[in-house]
Amino acid sequence: MTPWVVSVVFLLLIIGLVLSFIRLARGPSLADRVVALELIALITVALILTHAIATDVSDFIDVALVLALTGFMAAIGFARFLERGGAGK
Amino acid sequence: MNTLVAFLMLLGAGFVFIGALGAIRMPDLMLRMHATTKAGALGGGLIAIAAGLHFGEAAVVVRTIAILFFVVLTAPVAAHAIARAAYFTGVKFWDRTLKDEMREKLDTKGNYLRSGLEQPDDDAGDDQRG
Numbered sequence: 001m002t003p004w005v006v007s008v009v010f011l012l013l014i015i016g017l018v019l020s021f022i023r024l025a026r027g028p029s030l031a032d033r034v035v036a037l038e039l040i041a042l043i044t045v046a047l048i049l050t051h052a053i054a055t056d057v058s059d060f061i062d063v064a065l066v067l068a069l070t071g072f073m074a075a076i077g078f079a080r081f082l083e084r085g086g087a088g089k
Numbered sequence: 090m091n092t093l094v095a096f097l098m099l100l101g102a103g104f105v106f107i108g109a110l111g112a113i114r115m116p117d118l119m120l121r122m123h124a125t126t127k128a129g130a131l132g133g134g135l136i137a138i139a140a141g142l143h144f145g146e147a148a149v150v151v152r153t154i155a156i157l158f159f160v161v162l163t164a165p166v167a168a169h170a171i172a173r174a175a176y177f178t179g180v181k182f183w184d185r186t187l188k189d190e191m192r193e194k195l196d197t198k199g200n201y202l203r204s205g206l207e208q209p210d211d212d213a214g215d216d217q218r219g
Contacts, residue, residue, distance in 0.1 A: 005095040009136075012102040016109030023112045023121070031118055031175035038167060039112055039125045042133050042160070046105055049140045049156075050098065058149045061140060065156050072163040079170035082178055 006054045013050065017043045034078045041071030094143045101135030104128045117183040118175055122168050130164035 017040060024036035045064045052060035111124020134157050141153030182189065194203045 002091075002095065005098060009098045009102040012106040016106045019109040019113045020125075029118065029175070029180050031171055031178070031180055032121065034171055035118065035122055035125055036112060038171075039109060039129055042129045042164075043105055043109070045156070045160070046101065046133050046136045049136045049153075050102075053094070053098065053140055053143045058144050058146070061144075061149055061152045061156070064137075065152055065159070068156055068159045068163075072159070072167055075167035076170055079167070079174040082171075082174035085178075 006050065009050050010047070010054075013043055013047050017047075030078075031082060034075065034082075037078075038071060038075050041067060041074070045071070094139045097135050097139035097142070101132040101139065104132030104135065106132075108132060117186070118180050119172065120183065122172055126164050126168040130160050133160045 020036045020039040020043065024033050024040065027033045027036055045068050048060050048064040048067065052058060052064070105128070108125045108128035111128065112121050115121045115124055137153045137157040137160065141150045141157075144150070144153075176191070191202070194205055196203070
C-alpha cells in the first residue's frame with residue numbers, strides 16, 4: 001500500500017466530515033441535522049476502516065461494525081421521535 | 090491486489106466526499122438525503138470491500154461482509170424513516186419543487202393516505218379508521 005493513497009483517502013474523508021459538520025450546525029430543521037449525523041456516523045466507519053488498513057491492525061474492524069449498528073439505531077430512533085411530534089408539542 | 094485495494098479506497102472516499110458535498114450544497118432536505126444516502130452508502134461499502142481484500146483472512150472478511158451488508162441494507166431503511174417523518178412533520182421544500190402529489194391526498198391528522206379513486210359519497214378515511 002503506497003502511503004499517499006492512505007493520505008488522500010484520509011484527506012477526502014476528513015473534508016467530508018467537516019462539510020457534514022457544517023450541515024449539522026446550520027441545518028434549518030431537526031431532520032437535516034439527523035441526516036448530517038447519519039452521514040457523520042458513516043464517514044467515521046469509513047475512517048476506522050481506513051485506519052485499520054493503514055496500520056494493518058484488523059481489530060479495528062469490530063469497532064467499525066459496532067458503530068455501523070448503532071448509527072442505524074440512532075437514525076430509526078430519531079425518525080420515530082420526529083413522527084410523534086418532536087420536543088415541541 | 091494492492092493496486093485493487095488502493096483503487097477501491099480512493100473510489101469509496103471519492104463517493105463519500107461527493108455525498109458530503111451534496112449534503113452541504115443541496116437546497117432542501119429531500120435533495121440532501123438523495124445525495125448522502127446513496128453516495129455515502131456506496132462509498133462506505135467500497136471501503137469495507139477494500140478492507141476485506143487487504144486483510145484476506147476469513148475472520149476479517151466475514152466482518153467486512155457484515156459491515157457491507159449492514160451499510161447497504163440499513164441506509165435505505167433509515168433514509169425512508171427519516172424522510173417519512175420529515176414529510177409528516179411538514180418540512181419545507183425547495184421553492185422550485187415542481188410536483189408534490191402526496192400533499193393533497195394526505196390526511197395529516199389521521200396519517201391516512203387517499204388513493205384518489207374513492208367514490209365521492211363514501212368517506213373511506215373514516216371507515217378505515219372506524
